[in-house]
Amino acid sequence: NAGVTQTPKFRILKIGQSMTLQCAQDMNHNYMYWYRQDPGMGLKLIYYSVGAGITDKGEVPNGYNVSRSTTEDFPLRLELAAPSQTSVYFCASTDRGRNTEAFFGQGTRLTVV
Amino acid sequence: DAKTTQPNSMESNEEEPVHLPCNHSTISGTDYIHWYRQLPSQGPEYVIHGLTSNVNNRMASLAIAEDRKSSTLILHRATLRDAAVYYCILRDFGGATNKLIFGTGTLLAVQP
Numbered sequence: 001n002a003g004v005t006q007t008p009k010f011r012i013l014k015i016g017q018s019m020t021l022q023c024a025q026d027m028n029h030n031y032m033y034w035y036r037q038d039p040g041m042g043l044k045l046i047y048y049s050v051g052a053g054i055t056d057k058g059e060v061p062n063g064y065n066v067s068r069s070t071t072e073d074f075p076l077r078l079e080l081a082a083p084s085q086t087s088v089y090f091c092a093s094t095d096r097g098r099n100t101e102a103f104f105g106q107g108t109r110l111t112v113v
Numbered sequence: 114d115a116k117t118t119q120p121n122s123m124e125s126n127e128e129e130p131v132h133l134p135c136n137h138s139t140i141s142g143t144d145y146i147h148w149y150r151q152l153p154s155q156g157p158e159y160v161i162h163g164l165t166s167n168v169n170n171r172m173a174s175l176a177i178a179e180d181r182k183s184s185t186l187i188l189h190r191a192t193l194r195d196a197a198v199y200y201c202i203l204r205d206f207g208g209a210t211n212k213l214i215f216g217t218g219t220l221l222a223v224q225p
Contacts, residue, residue: 004156031211042200043157043215050211058212090156092213099145099164099204102213104156 006105023091032074036087133186135201150197
């Protein structure tokens with residue numbers, strides 16, 4: 001059982017470039033999340049989705065876009081990369097219900113130079 | 114969103130119990146209390162959760178205050194592998210949403 005898979009694991013971008021961080025889960029979870037974690041800090045919620053076709057902003061959505069065309073996939077798009085977006089990005093998924101656990105991917109370490 | 118407050122850091126000795134506190138004074142009646150931990154260079158992993166009663170699993174115990182305004186994660190015998198950042202979070206059920214909002218967490222250091 002793969003759980004939550006993120007690709008790539010590492011990436012270096014130049015300022016102004018764009019890229020998509022991929023996230024896939026095989027647990028048929030409805031809810032998916034994107035977080036960023038700056039060095040020495042906690043996780044900040046960027047965007048989340050409660051099902052295919054439904055997304056909403058989290059705490060720090062500026063500079064990012066998401067889509068959710070299938071239950072399994074929840075890609076995060078950076079359109080114009082900036083040094084402030086240098087961070088580790090985590091994707092997570094959970095089933096419905098407030099008593100269900102969330103599963104996290106291993107993260108994508110992004111550096112913008 | 115209901116907020117949680119945790120100490121920035123704690124220290125423990127190996128094989129001793131560790132009590133990690135969390136305050137959540139604005140918790141609503143239907144919020145579950147969840148604990149996650151993040152080992153170095155890894156994504157967070159689930160530890161335990163509860164609503165009103167104390168909970169036990171193979172990793173830890175969760176003690177919840179009677180008024181639910183605070184909780185304590187208990188590691189019965191800390192090991193070096195338990196050194197991590199521990200996050201206490203509340204499941205936010207505003208309307209149809211299910212946001213998971215993390216605080217700053219507690220960095221637990223375990224000394225041999």
